[in-house]
Amino acid sequence: MERKVSLKDIAQKVGVSTALVSYVLNNKRENRVSKELAQRIREVAAGMNYRINQVARSLKTNKTFTIGLIVSDIANPFFSALARIIEDEAEQHQYTVIFSSSDENAAKNGKLIDTLLDRQVDGLILSPPAFCEDQVIRLQQQQVPFVLVDRYFPDLKTNYVALDNYGAAFKAVEHLIESGCKRIGMLTYDTELFHLQERKRGYVAALKQHKLPATKSLLKEVNIRVEQPAIEKAIHQLLSGPEPVDGLLFAANNLALAGLRYIRTLPVHIPRDLRIVNFDETEALDFYPAPFAYIQQPLGELGRLATRLLLESINQRPATTQINLDGQLVLKSPMPF
Amino acid sequence: MERKVSLKDIAQKVGVSTALVSYVLNNKRENRVSKELAQRIREVAAGMNYRINQVARSLKTNKTFTIGLIVSDIANPFFSALARIIEDEAEQHQYTVIFSSSDENAAKNGKLIDTLLDRQVDGLILSPPAFCEDQVIRLQQQQVPFVLVDRYFPDLKTNYVALDNYGAAFKAVEHLIESGCKRIGMLTYDTELFHLQERKRGYVAALKQHKLPATKSLLKEVNIRVEQPAIEKAIHQLLSGPEPVDGLLFAANNLALAGLRYIRTLPVHIPRDLRIVNFDETEALDFYPAPFAYIQQPLGELGRLATRLLLESINQRPATTQINLDGQLVLKSPMPF
DNA sequence: CTGAAAGCGCTTACAG
DNA sequence: CTGAAAGCGCTTACAG
Numbered sequence: 214m215e216r217k218v219s220l221k222d223i224a225q226k227v228g229v230s231t232a233l234v235s236y237v238l239n240n241k242r243e244n245r246v247s248k249e250l251a252q253r254i255r256e257v258a259a260g261m262n263y264r265i266n267q268v269a270r271s272l273k274t275n276k277t278f279t280i281g282l283i284v285s286d287i288a289n290p291f292f293s294a295l296a297r298i299i300e301d302e303a304e305q306h307q308y309t310v311i312f313s314s315s316d317e318n319a320a321k322n323g324k325l326i327d328t329l330l331d332r333q334v335d336g337l338i339l340s341p342p343a344f345c346e347d348q349v350i351r352l353q354q355q356q357v358p359f360v361l362v363d364r365y366f367p368d369l370k371t372n373y374v375a376l377d378n379y380g381a382a383f384k385a386v387e388h389l390i391e392s393g394c395k396r397i398g399m400l401t402y403d404t405e406l407f408h409l410q411e412r413k414r415g416y417v418a419a420l421k422q423h424k425l426p427a428t429k430s431l432l433k434e435v436n437i438r439v440e441q442p443a444i445e446k447a448i449h450q451l452l453s454g455p456e457p458v459d460g461l462l463f464a465a466n467n468l469a470l471a472g473l474r475y476i477r478t479l480p481v482h483i484p485r486d487l488r489i490v491n492f493d494e495t496e497a498l499d500f501y502p503a504p505f506a507y508i509q510q511p512l513g514e515l516g517r518l519a520t521r522l523l524l525e526s527i528n529q530r531p532a533t534t535q536i537n538l539d540g541q542l543v544l545k546s547p548m549p550f
Numbered sequence: 551m552e553r554k555v556s557l558k559d560i561a562q563k564v565g566v567s568t569a570l571v572s573y574v575l576n577n578k579r580e581n582r583v584s585k586e587l588a589q590r591i592r593e594v595a596a597g598m599n600y601r602i603n604q605v606a607r608s609l610k611t612n613k614t615f616t617i618g619l620i621v622s623d624i625a626n627p628f629f630s631a632l633a634r635i636i637e638d639e640a641e642q643h644q645y646t647v648i649f650s651s652s653d654e655n656a657a658k659n660g661k662l663i664d665t666l667l668d669r670q671v672d673g674l675i676l677s678p679p680a681f682c683e684d685q686v687i688r689l690q691q692q693q694v695p696f697v698l699v700d701r702y703f704p705d706l707k708t709n710y711v712a713l714d715n716y717g718a719a720f721k722a723v724e725h726l727i728e729s730g731c732k733r734i735g736m737l738t739y740d741t742e743l744f745h746l747q748e749r750k751r752g753y754v755a756a757l758k759q760h761k762l763p764a765t766k767s768l769l770k771e772v773n774i775r776v777e778q779p780a781i782e783k784a785i786h787q788l789l790s791g792p793e794p795v796d797g798l799l800f801a802a803n804n805l806a807l808a809g810l811r812y813i814r815t816l817p818v819h820i821p822r823d824l825r826i827v828n829f830d831e832t833e834a835l836d837f838y839p840a841p842f843a844y845i846q847q848p849l850g851e852l853g854r855l856a857t858r859l860l861l862e863s864i865n866q867r868p869a870t871t872q873i874n875l876d877g878q879l880v881l882k883s884p885m886p887f
Numbered sequence: 888c889t890g891a892a893a894g895c896g897c898t899t900a901c902a903g
Numbered sequence: 904c905t906g907a908a909a910g911c912g913c914t915t916a917c918a919g
Contacts, residue, residue: 219896230906235898242899245905268608268670269896272911277605279648279669287637290833293630300624300651309648309665311616314637328646332604332616470836477837496627496834499807500814556912567890572914579915582889606912609895 218261226257234258238265271333280523281329282312283322284340291466291493291512292340295362298516299338306524308335317342317437330357336523340364343405358526362519364408365535372526374519374536378408381508381540382415385462385490388506388542390423392488394460397425398451400444400472401464403434412464412492431458435468444471452481459487466493473501494543502547508540555598564594571595575602608670617860618666618674619649620659628803628830628849629677632699635853636675643861645672654679654774667694673860677701680742695863699856701745702872709863711856711873715745718845718877719752722799722827725843725879727760729825731797734762735788737781737809738801740771749801749829768795772805781808789818796824803830810838831880839884845877 220231220238227234229250236242237254246254271277280303284292300310311329315322319342326348329337336358341349346366352359353371365373389397399416401409413432420427433447451458463469469491481487483503491498491507498505515538522534557568557575564571566587573579574591583591608614617640621629637647648666652659656679663685666674673695678686683703689696690708702710726734736753738746750769757764770784788795800806806828818824820840828835828844835842852875859871 217896220898221896231896232898232906232908235896239898242905264664264668266609266670266896267668268605268614269911270898271605272603272609272896272913273898275911286634287624288627288631288634290625290627290630293627293633294625296630296649297623297625297651300649304650309650309669311646311648312633312637313641313646314634327601331601332646474836496832497836499811499834500837500839502837502839554912558912568912569890569892569914576914579889603912606895607914609897609912610914612895 217266218263219266220263223254223258223261223263226261227254229254238263275333277333277335278308279332279334280308280310280520281326281332281334281337282310282339283315283325283329283337284312285317285342286314287312288314290495291510294512295340295516298513299520302517302520303524308524315342319344319348323348326352330355336360336527338362338519338523341366343407356530358523358530360519360523360526362515364406367407370533372522372534374515374522374538375408376508376510376515376540377537378411378540379415379418380537381492382412382462382464383419384415384540384542385492385506385508386416386419386460387423389460389462389488389490390419390425392460392484394458394488395425396431396456396458397460397462398431398433398458399462399464400433400435400447400451400468402437402468404437406437409464412462416462441471441475444468445475448472448475452476452479452487457486461487461489463489463491466491466495469493469507470495470497473498473505477502490542492540498545500547501545504544504546506542506544509543510540511538514538554603555600556603557600560591560595560598560600563598564591566591575600612670614670614672615645616669616671617645617647617857618663618669618671619647619676620652620662620666620674621649621677622654622679623651624649625651627832628847631849632677632853635850636857639854639857640861645861652679656681656685660685663689667692673697673864675699675856675860678703680744693867695860695867697856697860697863699852701743704744707870709859709871711852711859711875712745713845713847713852713877714874715748715877716752716755717874718829719749719799719801720756721752721877721879722829722843722845723753723756723797724760726797726799726825726827727756727762729797729821731795731825732762733768733793733795734797734799735768735770735795736799736801737770737772737784737788737805739774739805741774743774746801749799753799778808778812781805782812785809785812789813789816789824794823798824798826800826800828803828803832806830806844807832807834810835810842814839827879829877835882837884838882841881841883843879843881846880847877848875851875 220234224231224234234254237251287293303310313325322342322345338360340363349369361371361373363375365375417427435443435447463472489505494509525531557571561568561571571591574588624630640647650662659679659682675697677700686706698708698710700712702712754764772780772784800809826842831846862868
């Protein structure tokens, strides 16, 4: 790139100090310079196409107006939608966003945090994988402003914005019960991820409160490195035997997708034989030929609140804020024909 | 945040100059210092949890190891998938990615470019909206390394990686012709976006080559601020009248989605009455209850080549490279039952 | 060979 | 009130 115009170049041309140019262009201490001189400086700056070097400013001010965003995978529609909301909210405050994908890998997540901090981001928005407590604790010790989003660690007193996953799962199961289901199964990932633990807890609690069976055989957990065969096997087990389930809660998007794809091939009628509730909206089921319900997350609020909370932490370092938003149960009928 | 450890702190503790610490930690000119001293410096640095301040380094080296990515909307699955590929490729070379969404708005795109350049990104990957030629020309004049992806401007000699949209549309139409279609319509956006112009050109060329009608009434163009009613009206026109179309090419993802949703409600049988080809894969049609074909873009190649090309431009400033990749025609049958 | 100094492009506390 | 100087945390050309 060709050499850029600096404050010094403007100062020389106008015949003043770089300091004065800086004051004028930043609209600071306007009173120290005559309107005419200020005007002249601005004109020369514009004429030379001056653009500030944010890197130099950042070094001096110790502020980059950049936030780091780490999600598990930016290609996942849930996270890319979230990223977009964060981008827009950040932009309104002159912040830009660096993003990274952790792939649910704690070690990678740690490296990404370091990389972002090396780049002096002003704060972080994280949707952390399991087993990252130590990283989060270190951030706290270093007093790095950050907000967890979607996931959080119940034992750590950190800012977070997430769904009330317990309540949402509870609500989902109650919907199945009200629809007449008597044996309700759940398919989830075998993981420590707190939000999925909460969904499990909500599922079990709802069953118990309504005096329905909550046995081990109704709850299937598959490895998070999704494999279609494992999911199919789990569903097969739930649907076969003398007492097949008549209601099924999928704890996550990808599980629902894989599961419903499989169920579509079985001689099982939805909703007569089986009723379904998923977590999260997904375009992929837009044309699913049977009715189901899903828990819709307030994505806009999630992203906006997380961003605002982060900016507040950066600027004022307020008390810890923990927000659990309500999910909404949405009923979806197949497209008309 | 607490004050960070700097090279100076390490230098003082070890009793050497900051210069030497810098040399050692960067593994440069190793010969100028004894193995023992180097070892000691490294130990002290590690002991103090030293992390480099990239902002300071960037100011000095004039390199940020950051690339700016501007797409029309990061929440669009096509672009978030692309972003993920770019992220991974960039990461392998120690680059991070700042992303922004232009919303197909040329003015916004211009502002985003300025913001990214102010932040001294080493280069840009852009999927530009229409009417951005002037911005692109300015980048060339300023000798900013950049690569256009997905879209480009035929009259500008810039790096780009894109689909051969003309060829892909041609292929799509030939597929319909081979399947027996005699009256083939197209639904596209009313836009100057070059890639869509190319698709239109391919559509028309294929029809002419096969001596099929290519009349104005077969080609429908709707405003890019997608509105379902306008799309429905256009499709209705194509399918009604004395000579309804028996083949239909959707020029973009969103059009196909809206269009197929509508067609699903009509007494039109696919493929008996109407055959369909779309552009781009989309999960949303996973369960569409009728067969169709689509043009699959080599997304991985697109992203990887764009990133590599950009890194080459940054490091060596080679000749302009223009790449048009082939799309693949994929046939999709409805899920089994 | 090696150390100390200059300088990247800004901001702002401080001396006059 | 205003100008010139110091300094953010690095890298590296250069003097010795």
